[in-house]
Amino acid sequence: MKIKVYPPTFIKADVLDMDNYIEIDEGGTVRQIYDRLGIPVVLSPLVYCVVNYKKTKLDTPLKKGDIVSFISFLSGG
Amino acid sequence: MAKGYMGKLLIVNLSERSFREESISDDVYQSYLSGTGLGVYYLYNNIPQGTNPMGPDNLLGFMSGLMTGTGSVMTGRWSVVTKSPLTGGWGDANCGGNLSIQIKKCGYDGIIIGGKSLKPVYLYIQDSTVTFCDASHLWGMDAIDSERLLLEENKNKGNTAAAVIGPAGEKLSLISGISNDFGRYAARSGVGAVMGSKHLKGIVLKGTKKIESNDPKSIRAISKEYIEKIKNAKLPGMVKGSMLPIMGHLTGTQKTYGPMDGMMTASAMKKWGTIANNTMGIPNGDNPVKNWGGSIRDYSWRYYRSINPDKIINREIKKYSCYSCVIGCGGICDVKNIDAIKGDETHKPEYETVNAFGPLLLNNNLESLFVINDMLNRGGMDSISAGNTIAFAIECYENGLIDKAYTGGLELHWGNVESIIVLLRQMIAREGVGAIFADGVKKATEAIGVESQAYAMHVGGQEPGMHDARMDPILGIHYAADPTPGRHTIGGGMYYNIMHLWDYVSWAPKVTKGSNKADDYLASDEIGLKSAANACIKQVLDGSGGCFFAMASGFNHWRLFDYLNATTGWHMTPDQYMKTGRRIQSLRQAFNIREGVNPMDNALNNRLAGNPPLKEGPLAGKSIPIGEMMKKHFKYMGWDENGIPDINS
Ligand code: SF4
Numbered sequence: 001m002k003i004k005v006y007p008p009t010f011i012k013a014d015v016l017d018m019d020n021y022i023e024i025d026e027g028g029t030v031r032q033i034y035d036r037l038g039i040p041v042v043l044s045p046l047v048y049c050v051v052n053y054k055k056t057k058l059d060t061p062l063k064k065g066d067i068v069s070f071i072s073f074l075s076g077g
Numbered sequence: 078m079a080k081g082y083m084g085k086l087l088i089v090n091l092s093e094r095s096f097r098e099e100s101i102s103d104d105v106y107q108s109y110l111s112g113t114g115l116g117v118y119y120l121y122n123n124i125p126q127g128t129n130p131m132g133p134d135n136l137l138g139f140m141s142g143l144m145t146g147t148g149s150v151m152t153g154r155w156s157v158v159t160k161s162p163l164t165g166g167w168g169d170a171n172c173g174g175n176l177s178i179q180i181k182k183c184g185y186d187g188i189i190i191g192g193k194s195l196k197p198v199y200l201y202i203q204d205s206t207v208t209f210c211d212a213s214h215l216w217g218m219d220a221i222d223s224e225r226l227l228l229e230e231n232k233n234k235g236n237t238a239a240a241v242i243g244p245a246g247e248k249l250s251l252i253s254g255i256s257n258d259f260g261r262y263a264a265r266s267g268v269g270a271v272m273g274s275k276h277l278k279g280i281v282l283k284g285t286k287k288i289e290s291n292d293p294k295s296i297r298a299i300s301k302e303y304i305e306k307i308k309n310a311k312l313p314g315m316v317k318g319s320m321l322p323i324m325g326h327l328t329g330t331q332k333t334y335g336p337m338d339g340m341m342t343a344s345a346m347k348k349w350g351t352i353a354n355n356t357m358g359i360p361n362g363d364n365p366v367k368n369w370g371g372s373i374r375d376y377s378w379r380y381y382r383s384i385n386p387d388k389i390i391n392r393e394i395k396k397y398s399c400y401s402c403v404i405g406c407g408g409i410c411d412v413k414n415i416d417a418i419k420g421d422e423t424h425k426p427e428y429e430t431v432n433a434f435g436p437l438l439l440n441n442n443l444e445s446l447f448v449i450n451d452m453l454n455r456g457g458m459d460s461i462s463a464g465n466t467i468a469f470a471i472e473c474y475e476n477g478l479i480d481k482a483y484t485g486g487l488e489l490h491w492g493n494v495e496s497i498i499v500l501l502r503q504m505i506a507r508e509g510v511g512a513i514f515a516d517g518v519k520k521a522t523e524a525i526g527v528e529s530q531a532y533a534m535h536v537g538g539q540e541p542g543m544h545d546a547r548m549d550p551i552l553g554i555h556y557a558a559d560p561t562p563g564r565h566t567i568g569g570g571m572y573y574n575i576m577h578l579w580d581y582v583s584w585a586p587k588v589t590k591g592s593n594k595a596d597d598y599l600a601s602d603e604i605g606l607k608s609a610a611n612a613c614i615k616q617v618l619d620g621s622g623g624c625f626f627a628m629a630s631g632f633n634h635w636r637l638f639d640y641l642n643a644t645t646g647w648h649m650t651p652d653q654y655m656k657t658g659r660r661i662q663s664l665r666q667a668f669n670i671r672e673g674v675n676p677m678d679n680a681l682n683n684r685l686a687g688n689p690p691l692k693e694g695p696l697a698g699k700s701i702p703i704g705e706m707m708k709k710h711f712k713y714m715g716w717d718e719n720g721i722p723d724i725n726s
């Protein structure tokens with residue numbers, strides 16, 4: 001199934017397609033997204049990841065159409 | 078049918094001490110929205126060509142937003158519109174606070190003030206009644222004390238708002254602004270000087286009218302969805318300000334970019350506000366240093382650690398939000414132990430102020446930044462323009478164009494905070510050498526001489542915001558090609574990546590993962606399309622009363638087009654709204670052309686465009702072909718290659 005991912009701004013994220021989608025198995029979890037992006041799970045308290053804009057556990061299964069977003073910063077003022 | 082707007086303007090003549098209402102037709106709202114759009118429509122048709130900006134024929138408009146007060150969120154911004162004495166062309170300034178809702182509650186979408194009072198005056202507007210009140214006792218008083226006194230005098234019972242000028246506006250400084258809510262500023266375009274020229278110290282508004290819209294239920298539903306997401310957007314406590322330079326560095330060194338999720342950046346706005354950029358933008362070159370000629374080599378960690386945003390929010394005692402805001406990027410800080418500040422509390426300094434008086438001047442004294450922020454808020458001067466002007470003065474001094482005799486004894490060295498504070502005080506009071514610098518960089522070059530132009534960082538007379546176009550070239554297009562030049566809040570490449578406009582607007586180029594940063598430095602059709610999209614949507618935003626940071630959270634979250642249709646019942650497509658934005662932008666540009674502004678004269682100067690490029694730091698080697706980029710922008714705005722629009726097409 002396809003999941004949309006907004007990776008941290010500082011990650012290359014080669015595993016995502018042009019539109020930021022990643023293909024994972026049915027029942028795949030946020031932990032799998034970390035693995036595929038190459039983000040060590042120990043960094044999870046820092047990289048602040050939400051699913052559909054809600055806090056979630058690493059082992060919660062994802063559903064088709066979910067949006068997984070990681071911390072990102074924007075220069076602006 | 079209710080459509081969110083009030084359907085009329087209040088027109089005041091200070092010379093005659095008269096006022097009247099003017100109804101505006103539905104067609105005009107559908108063509109120009111409200112806010113800045115309605116403002117430019119009215120002023121273009123009612124300010125005679127060649128009007129002296131400081132004369133009685135100039136008009137000064139306080140404009141609300143189409144969506145203000147409708148149950149929408151992030152829509153409490155107001156605009157001041159006028160002919161700018163700083164640029165000689167179109168002038169506007171956008172502001173938060175609590176004034177916008179009172180304009181509408183008085184029954185109007187805008188208050189347009191012309192003429193000139195013989196004596197200092199303030200207006201007390203209660204619904205549709207206007208009282209001309211003596212303001213002699215307020216003349217000379219700072220903006221914060223003036224607002225407090227005005228609210229007391231007019232028995233503030235909660236639903237009253239006031240906008241005032243400080244001494245800088247009274248003394249006609251071309252870089253003065255208009256304050257509301259004790260230090261939230263409509264600061265740009267010299268709007269404070271226009272108010273001062275009319276001897277108008279302030280306006281006080283108290284309204285009771287209801288604001289109705291077409292489909293309040295849908296508006297509430299859109300708001301609810303957004304509020305829910307914003308509530309959940311919380312940075313973990315482990316994310317500290319000291320990490321921001323690393324984030325900035327990592328972001329800056331990426332060779333590619335992709336679409337971003339604005340809701341994630343909103344969490345940093347909630348935690349720190351704009352000051353998150355204090356240290357993030359130094360390692361990636363976003364923050365100008367040493368009058369735009371330096372870099373992190375000049376303002377290294379040893380310096381910038383002092384402006385770590387955590388050190389600023391350590392003083393924050395409560396969050397501050399403009400009307401209907403759910404992000405709350407502002408803050409009120411405890412400054413009891415800073416003797417140089419009058420009072421116990423002050424607005425948290427914004428990033429623009431911190432950078433304009435910090436890295437730009439090589440000053441790393443944090444306490445001085447609180448003092449300077451308070452001086453600017455009380456004095457009523459634009460922090461961006463004032464900081465750029467002092468940077469210019471220092472560079473002139475360091476290079477021997479002016480000396481101690483010229484400055485009245487001030488040693489204007491980089492980072493000399495005592496001299497910086499004295500010069501700022503003199504600029505606000507228009508005293509001593511401050512009189513030379515009180516009107517901004519461009520005017521000061523006329524006094525100092527042609528050699529000083531190399532150090533004069535302005536665009537078409539207005540000093541640029543604290544973001545470097547050599548890092549974000551699309552930002553540079555807006556600095557140069559917007560009818561109010563030098564403005565950082567029109568748009569930029571990074572903002573484009575976050576807005577997701579391409580999901581709604583047929584012609585807005587889609588951003589995909591792996592987009593090449595180097596391509597942003599080319600005068601391509603894609604860059605022209607993106608900058609045109611930024612310019613059009615910004616006018617839709619300002620017509621609506623929306624906050625720039627709502628836009629920066631992305632239209633996939635803050636559903637502006639749905640909001641507008643629910644408010645008005647127009648059922649317009651995003652493409653149609655963009656056409657409206659283009660119409661407004663074209664009229665702002667046409668105002669400039671009519672007043673003799675040549676758009677190509679507003680191209681960035683050599684240093685701002687990286688010509689020659691910096692030799693060190695994150696922007697080493699970067700330059701932007703600004704003239705060619707402007708032409709691409711004009712092309713996709715539908716203007717000719719010299720930037721001249723055909724407003725009849
Ligand atoms: S995000 Fe900041 S500027 Fe925007 S409305 Fe809220 S408090 Fe005002």
